[in-house]
Amino acid sequence: MASEKFFDGMLSMYRTSLHWVLEHPTPTLIVLLITIVLNVVLIIKIPKGFFPVEDTGAIQGSVRGPQDSSFPAMDDSIRQIGAVIKKDPAVENVIAFSGGSGATNTGSIYIALKPLAERKVSATEIINRLRPQLNRLPVASAFLQAAQDCASAGEE
Secondary structure, three states: OOHHHHHHHHHHHHHHHHHHHHOOOHHHHHHHHHHHHHHHHHHHHOOOOOOOOOOOEEEEEEEEOOOOOOOOHHHHHHHHHHHHOOOOOEEEEEEEEEEOOOOEEEEEEEEEEEOOHHHHHHHHHHHHHHHHHHHHOOOOOOEEOOOOOOOOOOOO
């Protein structure tokens, strides 16, 4: 009986609100337009990432060369990319290698950064600083991103 009274009350509220909306189309339309505008504002303003970008002191990336690249050509490209990255004052160490995934035109990069107190810039800022330098190289393309520590707080 209690659930029946609850559902009757819900039905009564729905019926009342439906009658009000049908009898007052102008305020209903205004509320709809305000809701749409607020949703657009929120979509633009709220960050889109599932996890916030954190500075773990490391950057990882991949390298992709032309489809017909040989292993020696990719190795040379990776060395050039590694040399540019090593010149950055915030970089402690770079490990870069070609191959992997069964393809000769790919590679990987792992960058260890100096401690945050010493480098004074975030990993994202370092990537943004390196990107134009790497794009000027007439070699393979490097794609960098800050390494993320996605383990939950309980998994330490």
